Amino acid sequence: MNPITRRRLIYGGVAAAGVTGLAVADRLAKRYGLLPPDGAGIYGPGETLTYACQRLLTVSKPAREFPRSMISKNPFGNEAYPPGDEFKRLQAGGFKDWRLVVDGTVARPLSLSLADLKTMPVQSQITEVACEEGWSYIAEWIGTPLSNVLREAGVLPQSRYVVYRSIDKVIWDSIDMTDAWDPHSLLTMGMNDGDLPAPFGGPLRLRMPRQLGYKSVKYVNHITLTDDIKKFGKGLGSVSPEYGYSWYAGI
Amino acid sequence: MSTASPVLEKTKIRRHTGIVRVTHWLTFVAFIALLVTGFEIVISHPRFYWGEVGNVNTKPLFVIPIPASRDTVPTGYKYVMPDQNGWSRYLHFEAAWLAVLVALVYGVYGAVSGHFLKNLVPERRDWNWHAFKQRIAKYLRRERPDRTEERSYNVLQRTAYAIVIFILFPLIIWTGLAMSPSFTAAFPWTAALLGGRQSARTIHFLVSWLLLFFLVVHVAMVAVSGFRRRMRGMITGYVRDAEEGE
Numbered sequence: 001m002n003p004i005t006r007r008r009l010i011y012g013g014v015a016a017a018g019v020t021g022l023a024v025a026d027r028l029a030k031r032y033g034l035l036p037p038d039g040a041g042i043y044g045p046g047e048t049l050t051y052a053c054q055r056l057l058t059v060s061k062p063a064r065e066f067p068r069s070m071i072s073k074n075p076f077g078n079e080a081y082p083p084g085d086e087f088k089r090l091q092a093g094g095f096k097d098w099r100l101v102v103d104g105t106v107a108r109p110l111s112l113s114l115a116d117l118k119t120m121p122v123q124s125q126i127t128e129v130a131c132e133e134g135w136s137y138i139a140e141w142i143g144t145p146l147s148n149v150l151r152e153a154g155v156l157p158q159s160r161y162v163v164y165r166s167i168d169k170v171i172w173d174s175i176d177m178t179d180a181w182d183p184h185s186l187l188t189m190g191m192n193d194g195d196l197p198a199p200f201g202g203p204l205r206l207r208m209p210r211q212l213g214y215k216s217v218k219y220v221n222h223i224t225l226t227d228d229i230k231k232f233g234k235g236l237g238s239v240s241p242e243y244g245y246s247w248y249a250g251i
Numbered sequence: 252m253s254t255a256s257p258v259l260e261k262t263k264i265r266r267h268t269g270i271v272r273v274t275h276w277l278t279f280v281a282f283i284a285l286l287v288t289g290f291e292i293v294i295s296h297p298r299f300y301w302g303e304v305g306n307v308n309t310k311p312l313f314v315i316p317i318p319a320s321r322d323t324v325p326t327g328y329k330y331v332m333p334d335q336n337g338w339s340r341y342l343h344f345e346a347a348w349l350a351v352l353v354a355l356v357y358g359v360y361g362a363v364s365g366h367f368l369k370n371l372v373p374e375r376r377d378w379n380w381h382a383f384k385q386r387i388a389k390y391l392r393r394e395r396p397d398r399t400e401e402r403s404y405n406v407l408q409r410t411a412y413a414i415v416i417f418i419l420f421p422l423i424i425w426t427g428l429a430m431s432p433s434f435t436a437a438f439p440w441t442a443a444l445l446g447g448r449q450s451a452r453t454i455h456f457l458v459s460w461l462l463l464f465f466l467v468v469h470v471a472m473v474a475v476s477g478f479r480r481r482m483r484g485m486i487t488g489y490v491r492d493a494e495e496g497e
Contacts, residue, residue, distance in 0.1 A: 043338070043341035043342060043345050045345065046341065046342075046344050046345025046347075046348050047341060047344070047345070049348050050344050050348070054431070054434060054437075057434070057437040058433050058436045063432060063435075063436045064432075064435050064439050066303070070303060072304050072306075072308075072309075074309065075306070075308070076306040076307055078323060080323070128303065128432070128448065131296075132295075133295040133296040133324075133336070134292070134293070134295065134296035134298075135298070135305055135307065136303070136304045136305065136306060136448055136449065137306050138303065210432050211432060212432060243337055244336075244337025244338050244341070245337045245340065250431060250432060250433030250434070251344060251428075251430070251432075251433060251434065
């Protein structure tokens with residue numbers, strides 16, 4: 001065979017395989033939800049690879065748990081965004097008027113008090129909070145899995161993301177339905193056998209133990225299910241990418 | 252007319268294969284991006300710990316005496332550096348993917364083609380201190396490399412490259428992944444074997460210094476031994492005999 005033709009054949013074959021591979025990858029990614037909402041732009045390829053690979057690896061794996069003896073004596077609350085006046089008013093009333101509103105694509109919109117949430121099945125986990133800055137601590141987190149609230153609200157089949165917001169509304173984030181139904185995604189009300197202290201996000205924090213600290217939004221009082229994440233903020237899935245931080249915080 | 256010199260002047264010596272050259276420069280790009288963004292990430296918390304956990308309320312193993320980019324870190328400085336963690340983290344992981352994918356291509360190539368055994372593993376006869384001492388002495392005397400070094404590496408080069416390729420690069424990838432709360436959910440032993448998340452972070456930091464040290468020495472040696480000749484070798488794949496000593 002003429003060497004030029006052979007070379008052309010090899011290049012053609014590699015190019016065709018590459019195009020086919022990309023097309024297959026794209027279809028798989030869409031079917032299994034492997035594309036992050038902030039997957040466009042110059043950092044998109046890296047972000048998508050990380051999210052897709054970690055999603056496939058960890059979908060049925062819980063975060064590392066630790067023995068009680070490893071619970072940190074002096075955990076660090078990192079009050080980077082202390083809550084404002086409305087929070088202080090509710091705090092003065094012992095959070096009796098705190099409500100978790102659940103709306104969006106659900107059959108039964110809810111407004112739950114902390115007492116309501118405490119009647120739901122309790123779960124606890126001893127997991128590590130790791131901040132993107134590099135520091136970390138271990139605590140026991142007690143609460144009820146988000147899935148219990150979702151079940152009570154009746155998630156409509158078109159739902160694709162759960163958006164959760166802090167009382168100050170500036171901080172908001174979202175997870176896809178796989179993470180939302182995960183039994184370890186915990187609506188946390190207690191820490192180390194006491195109520196969850198305010199510096200750590202009390203009275204209510206959504207713990208996402210397989211992701212970095214900033215994904216576990218503090219002072220959660222509003223959950224919205226949606227079929228279209230683009231409708232929220234700048235459409236990047238959370239407030240983090242609007243400040244330059246990735247939506248997915250598994251690394 | 253001398254018989255040898257005109258022939259020698261035209262002699263081109265094949266030095267690096269295409270895959271070695273392409274993976275070398277892609278790794279260079281990825282490494283620079285990782286170095287810069289890694290520095291930006293470190294300054295958000297320039298304290299290091301050993302074990303599973305560590306934060307401003309725990310005793311550090313060591314502290315880098317620089318201002319931090321977060322005001323929650325007690326550094327002793329009144330100045331808080333600009334926070335660049337967002338894009339730095341995005342780029343750090345994208346560059347890490349480039350480095351890992353390139354390493355996979357290079358690793359498969361190196362093993363299958365015999366490049367590792369031929370060029371990187373020190374030759375059998377050099378597995379002794381005498382060979383090391385001899386080559387170091389040669390460097391110190393600033394002797395010109397002999398003909399066998401035209402086509403491959405000497406024992407010191409092989410040892411340095413082998414340590415970087417087979418120990419430091421795998422270690423920095425491992426320690427990087429061991430800091431991921433998601434990756435360690437799937438593979439808990441990757442963090443446990445290192446002594447915990449903070450140990451992984453500390454090793455990651457120290458290995459990055461070793462890699463930076465390698466980069467500096469590597470570039471210095473290239474400059475000393477003929478910058479243009481070595482660059483041409485790594486870009487075109489060939490070096491010319493006439494350039495020896497340039």
